[in-house]
Amino acid sequence: MTGELVVLRAGALTTVQDLGRPGYAHLGVPRSGALDPASLRLANRLVGNPENTAGLEITVTGCVLRLSRAASVAVTGAEAEIRVGARPGDTGLPLSVPAGTVLRIGPARGGVRNWLAVCGGIDVPPVLGSRATDTLSGLGPPPLRDGDRLPLGTPTGPPAPVDLTVGPPQRDELRLAVRLGPRDDWFTPAALDRLLGTAYTVSPVSNRVGARLAGAPLPRAVAGELPSEGIVLGAVQVPADGQPLIFLADHPTTGGYPVVGVVADVTPLAQARPGTTVRFHGPQR
């Protein structure tokens, strides 16, 4: 351990995340990991870390931290105000934080989440090969609380020389490519028309497990229960109320509601505030 990260204000939900623990789904262990892996990778590259190094995923309200040693840090993701002591900082750039200086991240001005990389990484003990907090199963470190002290690892490389990085676009409407199946045959043709032809909105009860949507319900052609089956990232599951749910990183490994289709890229949902419009586009019907 080479120093500590002290949590002065944890905010709504700040968790340790890396690229998760894939390969254990057959044992009921969710993948977990950063909701937008590319943003965490970028933050790590900016401070000279290997891309899978653990950082923090910060949600909406932001957080306030202090580092016990001088460190290069980088914040990626949502547009957010950053302060290193009294000095303003930018997302998408390496920032030098002197030892003992207060680092304020957020709140997010648009979007939902930020990723913070600290050179050397967050060095909590790995669980099944990952330091990620899994909010569904409870594996990994618990969400941060005020006063927590997290160990920092040893820096392995110099910060990247960066001219410019581009943050995620802030959008009021997401268009998500979807492939139908594996259980599209459990739905009526009208349901598939609705899915591909009408707008849904992101519900406030969305979280790291899934983005819940509200809109035209999707009627089933097949009644009864589906025996539990394996779930993938981006699966669009349709529970009994007919309102689709798109599974994100902390999704369960199996589920008993039919999956009508699978979204190719869920990462825009990591920044989708409640009320954001979602439109699916898929094969022409």
Place this chain on the structure above:
Amino acid sequence: MRIRPVGAHALLLDLAPGNGSTPADAAAQVEAWRAELAHRRDLGELTALEIVPAATTVLLDGVPDPEAAAGSIAGWTPRPAAARSAAGPVEIPVTYDGADLPVVAEHWAVTVPTVVERLAGTDFRVAFCGFAPGFPYLTGLPGELALPRLPTPRPRVPTGSVALAGPYAGIYPSPSPGGWLLVGRTGLPLFDVTADPPTRLTPGTHVRLVPA
């Protein structure tokens, strides 16, 4: 068997029981395919990050070229599950004092001691894991002994609880809400994140619920 596409990098082998076959046949098929696919992966003939068996399906996730993989799989025949299970069963010591034993006895129209005898005498197999890390769905009970869940789940079922629901027995590896009928408990730790694999009860493993 039907192979269903799942997004851009996954496949679902659908082994749902069809004409004349039973859920038990489907479970045997799932195990046979799970073992076959794991074997093919070990041989380098299949690339998949996850092989996830479930009730009547096997999911392959993290497959770089699902179309090619589906083509290969269609040409494979799984060896029967029995031919592979060389290892003896994992014995789980169970104290049969669950709160729902009388309910189970009523459903099965037998006495509580007979329920315990049946469970203790059953050769269970881990059909799949799900619900929570290391939660095993154990098959082996005859289909006609399938049980309903509690109408209202308990808010907290303790670690090690042995319980029944549908055609399955299960063991709670960690405390959680649960709607399964409680028949007993084990003190054996089931899920240890410092071990690799973190559970001995991996899919395909034979299990006996031995009276403690």
